[in-house]
Amino acid sequence: MSTPTLERERAKPGAPPPAPGSWWSRHQREAAPYAFISPFFVLFGLFMAVPILVGLYLSCTEWAGLGTPKWVGLRNYTDLLTDASFWTSMGNTALYVVFTLLVVVPAALLIAQALNARGLRGRDVFRLAFFMPVVISPIVITLVFGLFFDTEFGIVNGALKAVFGFGGIDWTGDPTWAKVAVVVLVLWRWTGYLTVFFLAGLQNVPRELYEAAAIDGAGPVRRFTDVTLPALKPVTAFVAVTVLVSTAQIFEEPFLLTRGGPGEATLSVAMFVYRAGFERQQLGYAAAAGVVLFIVVVSVGLLANRLLGVGRDHR
Amino acid sequence: MNAARNPFTRRALLRGALGAAAVGALGACGSRSTTPITSGAVDLRIWTHDPGYVTAFTRAAGDPAITSGSAFTFQPRTTSVAPGDIVTRVIAQAVADGNTPDLAGVVIDQFPRVMGSAIAENLFVDLTDTVAPMGDDLLKLAPYSVGGKPYGLDSDNSITVLYYRQDVLAEHGVPEDVATWEELAEHGERLARDKQVSLGMVSVGDNGAIVNGFTQMLLQRGGRVFDESGALVLDSPEAVEVLEFLARGVKSGFLLALPDPYGSACAAALKSGRLAATAMPNWYNAYGLQANVPDQKGRWRMRTLPRFAGGGHLATTLGGTAFTVVKDKPATQAALEFLRRVYLTRDGQVLRYHAGGYLPTLRPLYRDPELLAVQDDYLGGQRVFDVYSAAADDLPLFHQAAGMQVLAAVLGGPVLDALRGRTSPRAAIQAGIAAYRQQAKR
Numbered sequence: 001m002s003t004p005t006l007e008r009e010r011a012k013p014g015a016p017p018p019a020p021g022s023w024w025s026r027h028q029r030e031a032a033p034y035a036f037i038s039p040f041f042v043l044f045g046l047f048m049a050v051p052i053l054v055g056l057y058l059s060c061t062e063w064a065g066l067g068t069p070k071w072v073g074l075r076n077y078t079d080l081l082t083d084a085s086f087w088t089s090m091g092n093t094a095l096y097v098v099f100t101l102l103v104v105v106p107a108a109l110l111i112a113q114a115l116n117a118r119g120l121r122g123r124d125v126f127r128l129a130f131f132m133p134v135v136i137s138p139i140v141i142t143l144v145f146g147l148f149f150d151t152e153f154g155i156v157n158g159a160l161k162a163v164f165g166f167g168g169i170d171w172t173g174d175p176t177w178a179k180v181a182v183v184v185l186v187l188w189r190w191t192g193y194l195t196v197f198f199l200a201g202l203q204n205v206p207r208e209l210y211e212a213a214a215i216d217g218a219g220p221v222r223r224f225t226d227v228t229l230p231a232l233k234p235v236t237a238f239v240a241v242t243v244l245v246s247t248a249q250i251f252e253e254p255f256l257l258t259r260g261g262p263g264e265a266t267l268s269v270a271m272f273v274y275r276a277g278f279e280r281q282q283l284g285y286a287a288a289a290g291v292v293l294f295i296v297v298v299s300v301g302l303l304a305n306r307l308l309g310v311g312r313d314h315r
Numbered sequence: 316m317n318a319a320r321n322p323f324t325r326r327a328l329l330r331g332a333l334g335a336a337a338v339g340a341l342g343a344c345g346s347r348s349t350t351p352i353t354s355g356a357v358d359l360r361i362w363t364h365d366p367g368y369v370t371a372f373t374r375a376a377g378d379p380a381i382t383s384g385s386a387f388t389f390q391p392r393t394t395s396v397a398p399g400d401i402v403t404r405v406i407a408q409a410v411a412d413g414n415t416p417d418l419a420g421v422v423i424d425q426f427p428r429v430m431g432s433a434i435a436e437n438l439f440v441d442l443t444d445t446v447a448p449m450g451d452d453l454l455k456l457a458p459y460s461v462g463g464k465p466y467g468l469d470s471d472n473s474i475t476v477l478y479y480r481q482d483v484l485a486e487h488g489v490p491e492d493v494a495t496w497e498e499l500a501e502h503g504e505r506l507a508r509d510k511q512v513s514l515g516m517v518s519v520g521d522n523g524a525i526v527n528g529f530t531q532m533l534l535q536r537g538g539r540v541f542d543e544s545g546a547l548v549l550d551s552p553e554a555v556e557v558l559e560f561l562a563r564g565v566k567s568g569f570l571l572a573l574p575d576p577y578g579s580a581c582a583a584a585l586k587s588g589r590l591a592a593t594a595m596p597n598w599y600n601a602y603g604l605q606a607n608v609p610d611q612k613g614r615w616r617m618r619t620l621p622r623f624a625g626g627g628h629l630a631t632t633l634g635g636t637a638f639t640v641v642k643d644k645p646a647t648q649a650a651l652e653f654l655r656r657v658y659l660t661r662d663g664q665v666l667r668y669h670a671g672g673y674l675p676t677l678r679p680l681y682r683d684p685e686l687l688a689v690q691d692d693y694l695g696g697q698r699v700f701d702v703y704s705a706a707a708d709d710l711p712l713f714h715q716a717a718g719m720q721v722l723a724a725v726l727g728g729p730v731l732d733a734l735r736g737r738t739s740p741r742a743a744i745q746a747g748i749a750a751y752r753q754q755a756k757r
Contacts, residue, residue, distance in 0.1 A: 064431060064432030064434055065406040065407075065410065065432075065434070066406055066409060066410060066432065066433075066434050066437055066438065067432065067433070067437065083754070084750075084753070085724075085725075085754065143578075143579060146574060146578055146579060146580065147578075147579040147580060147583075150573075150574060150579075150580040150583075151519075151572065152571065152572070152573070152580060152584070152589075153579075153580045153583040153584065154580070170519075170735065172519075172520070172574065173519045173572070173731060173735060174735070175728075258521070259520070259521035259522065259523070260521075260522070260724075261520075261521050261522050261525075261727055261728065261731070262519075262522075262727065262728050262731045262732075263522070263725075263727060263728015263729070263731065263732075264724070264728060265728070275720075275724065278399070278403055279399075279428070279720045279724075280428070280720050280721060281406075281428050281429075281431065281432065281434070
């Protein structure tokens with residue numbers, strides 16, 4: 001095998017620098033690390049940076065998918081500002097985010113706390129049961145929840161009627177109840193998934209802390225607020241930011257259950273983008289909405305990151 | 316190892332491999348051959364969502380009555396693609412100069428996506444000359460026409476009929492031959508009140524289903540959504556009247572509000588006997604009734620729709636899938652000829668009916684003795700073409716426009732509000748029109 005320049009230099013310390021050769025032979029030492037890490041950046045560029053830049057360009061064009069995009073400057077963005085559907089979708093998405101943060105995350109924490117209890121029998125079965133919704137096929141979810149929430153034949157209305165004597169709620173046809181149906185689906189689908197994160201965090205909280213608190217006279221609630229919550233702060237912050245970012249892009253739940261309806265009562269921003277791009281062939285407009293969503297998600301994500309201190313050492 | 320002695324170093328091999336890959340990649344970026352195939356065996360790439368079309372095209376390719384005399388030997392190569400994805404993928408492949416199909420089955424509610432920005436004109440073959448010999452015998456060209464030129468041939472006339480449970484109607488004293496919707500509604504209100512049985516359904520699920528259900532009845536009443544130029548003509552007394560009729564029906568229970576005509580709630584309604592009649596297209600026999608309530612075989616019958624007292628047509632239509640020929644491909648000529656032979660000949664239309672139950676789109680076929688003799692076992696051995704032929708004589712024209720998808724999105728909510736009694740039908744129509752005008756201006 002021919003000896004590389006690098007090895008020759010190592011073999012003769014203090015030797016005079018090699019005669020000027022090719023650019024590579026002169027800069028090999030400095031360039032080699034970059035060459036090793038370059039695959040990531042090449043892929044990042046191809047599959048992240050380029051699409052983002054193309055998306056930015058498309059957002060300033062009018063394009064139906066075929067032919068040459070027509071440059072329209074910022075018109076798509078100004079149209080978005082006056083598009084009632086877009087603002088409806090923004091409002092709906094904000095509602096989903098707030099609900100997830102205020103209901104789903106605490107629910108996941110409480111379930112994790114329950115699953116972490118000492119002496120709990122069938123812990124693995126419970127874990128499996130709570131995690132199951134994440135891996136169930138969306139097709140099955142559509143069919144099952146469609147029947148659950150049906151006004152005439154739905155199980156939910158049937159149960160309400162049997163227990164409380166009323167049950168005529170138009171779950172997917174009434175604008176308000178349709179939102180409730182979507183958030184119930186979000187709750188069912190994602191609580192168990194988040195529970196796994198909290199459970200992992202809880203298992204790392206030293207038992208001695210609880211024992212010390214108990215000796216000091218702290219009851220279960222006090223132990224939860226004074227030991228569990230502070231110990232779980234890093235996990236909670238991570239979960240909150242992750243949930244915020246992913247819920248801001250919510251698509252499947254409203255798409256599966258209501259298709260954004262009735263009217264646009266459950267339309268999310270991601271669905272708005274999909275509808276403009278793949279139902280109306282308004283690819284430039286869809287790109288503009290996507291850019292706005294991207295900016296909002298990144299901004300809110302960074303803000304939450306800073307406020308919650310994700311990744312900082314809390315000790 | 317000495318590089319001077321062995322030219323096949325790892326570095327040399329790596330360079331060679333990279334070079335070969337680059338050549339391959341560049342070659343793949345190049346334009347494909349568009350030299351037309353003029354005879355002989357030809358592979359036809361067909362994209363469709365419905366296995367029934369696969370059966371129909373495969374049988375047709377092997378049927379001498381359809382292929383004899385052709386310079387081509389047709390070899391269908393079908394790919395199953397979801398209805399909503401076909402247009403998306405055809406456009407994407409066309410942009411990438413990739414593997415577009417030769418024949419693409421476009422579902423009727425997806426066709427408006429190619430009606431704007433000259434997409435249909437750039438992607439598909441103009442079928443004006445192909446259909447010209449058919450004259451007025453070819454039904455249902457309008458929904459797939461852009462600027463007066465047809466770009467797709469529908470596979471099915473999708474004639475809406477009234478399916479009904481003969482035993483239930485007899486038991487409750489409802490005549491099978493009621494003349495008008497209003498008369499049927501009177502019986503329906505009585506049945507809903509006394510027996511919890513409905514004689515029809517309306518979709519209250521997604522916007523598309525809601526608007527489709529409304530449009531179906533509007534067309535029968537003589538109203539239209541778009542005219543032939545693509546202008547919205549929904550602001551009509553017929554539209555308000557139909558929506559009032561549907562809303563009254565939902566309120567009284569004559570019409571059952573269901574998310575969609577195929578889902579689990581509808582299946583429950585059919586199984587429990589809550590739904591004893593429904594106005595749906597011909598394909599609902601197989602996909603709705605037989606799929607959900609096979610045990611009710613022999614109890615269902617069908618008839619032409621009751622008329623509206625205020626006028627309109629005897630029949631209406633809902634749904635459909637048109638096959639388009641992708642232009643400027645080597646097999647374009649062969650695909651066009653294959654489509655013509657399967658869709659515009661007597662033998663092709665009969666074969667398609669037997670293969671997948673697709674109703675003929677050529678008017679003379681509704682008098683064809685072979686089809687007139689067809690009996691449907693599920694419908695108690697009824698001669699179905701007695702009904703279809705009467706309906707085909709009085710089918711309304713249905714035009715689409717590029718803004719159809721926008722209309723479905725903005726009209727669904729107001730129509731649902733009217734059906735649920737949250738707003739008046741007139742206000743709902745006006746709200747839908749206003750929202751359409753605001754959004755479709757883009």
